[in-house]
Amino acid sequence: MTKTRLVRLWLVLGSVFMILLIIVYWDSVGAARFYLRTAWSRPRASEPRPSPGQQEGKEFASDVDEFLDKLLRASRKQSALSGRRVEQPSPLASSKPVLSAMEESVRGYDWSTRGAPQNPDPDGRQAKRRSVLREFCTNTSFMFPAKERSFDDIPNYELNHLIVDDRHGVIYCYVPKVACTNWKRIMIVLSESLLDQGAPYRDPLDIPREYVHNSSTHLTFNKFWRRYGRFSRHLMKIKLKKYTKFLFVRDPFVRLISAFRSKFELENEEFYRKFAVPMLRMYSNHTSLPASVSEAFSAGLKVSFTNFIQYLLDPHTEKLAPFNEHWRQAHRLCHPCQIDYDFVGKLETLDQDAAQLLQLLRVDKLLRFPPSYRNRTASSWEEDWFAQIPLAWRQQLYKLYEADFVLFGYPKPENLLRD
Structure with missing residues (x-):
């Protein structure tokens, strides 16, 4: 029984360590190299090629749906092996001190936007x-x-x-x-x-x-x-x-x-009902006001x-x-x-x-x-x-x-x- 528990413990610790490494890598380098498709972005195959005035190969990370999905699957797989059920990737929160320490090692990364013009502020x-x-x-x-x-x-x-x-x-x-x-x-x-x-x-x-x-x-x-x-x-x-x-x-x-x-x-139905009506009641002493902005404007209100x-x-x-x-x-x-x-x-x-x-x-x-x-x-x-x-x-x-x-x-x- 003790041996089985040790094996499960090592599997859990191993999965946590792997996930932290992935997060730190993406944080420091991966975000500038991977293009992940989402509902807001189109596949790379359909993107126009950079014009001569643009930086060749300039790519920023899209949202990390795919990355997080892989991370979640990896976490579930490791947890399944250890006999535990995991609903969502929790290592980031549960191992925050460890993550912070690991991030210290990548602080030398240049976070500035790549390919900025030589003189972006001439005046x-x-x-x-x-x-x-x-x-x-x-x-x-x-x-x-x-x-x-x-x-x-x-x-x-x-x-x-x-x-x-x-x-x-x-x-x-x-x-x-x-x-x-x-x-x-x-x-x-x-x-x-x-x-x-x-x-x-x-x-x-x-x-x-x-x-x-x-x-x-x-x-x-x-x-x-x-x-x-x-x-x-x-x-x-x-x-x-x-x-x-x-x-x-x-x-x-x-x-x-x-x-x-x-x-x-200008006639704006939303702002009339939400703001104009209360203002007219509170600051102009109007007690009975039209239901629509067009009626109010016609009445000079x-x-x-x-x-x-x-x-x-x-x-x-x-x-x-x-x-x-x-x-x-x-x-x-x-x-x-x-x-x-x-x-x-x-x-x-x-x-x-x-x-x-x-x-x-x-x-x-x-x-x-x-x-x-x-x-x-x-x-x-x-x-x-x-x-x-x-x-x-x-x-x-x-x-x-x-x-x-x-x-x-x-x-x-x-x-x-x-x-």
């Missing part, structure tokens, strides 16, 4: 923006909620804005009202996550808007847990180290004006910009639910103090930044960023829009969005914050 603009971010993320005198938490402390549902393209090694954090529709289109083309009559889209503008904002179209970090379980955070960190990460931001007050214009000045600011400043608002993504602070969507972004674009310099980013990603030969929307909300409109907002409210609103102003290098709007 030094990106260096300055990233420097400002790092400075205030490490400055203990500048604090805001959730600043000091680690990446592991971020709830899974707060990672839903991080879109992953495994084909080119890109992670994009989208901020609504900052050209995110067209950047999502770019990500769809790059990842080939959406097909048109059996073929992936090649022109971003060909992708219908309703598909662009459908969450099922994109692979986002918050979906990792459902697919990979306890492996999810580990895989996120690998991709964050290896992939090129970018986001685009905008003057926070101008972004609020843009959000108000698109969601409350619209949320005012003042109502919108009241809603944002009301302490009860976020007690009920977090801010909607269209007016939630950019740092709460993208976590720039926990994620070291390689590129920080701004809507104010969209054309230049978009061209520079596509060159950095080495995809400028494949596609171009769609032309900018002409009726864009301008910074010069701020004084007119805030003219009816009391000074005390403006000052409170600035405090609410101060972290976005500071982290992304936007000047404090002094003209709006004084008499």
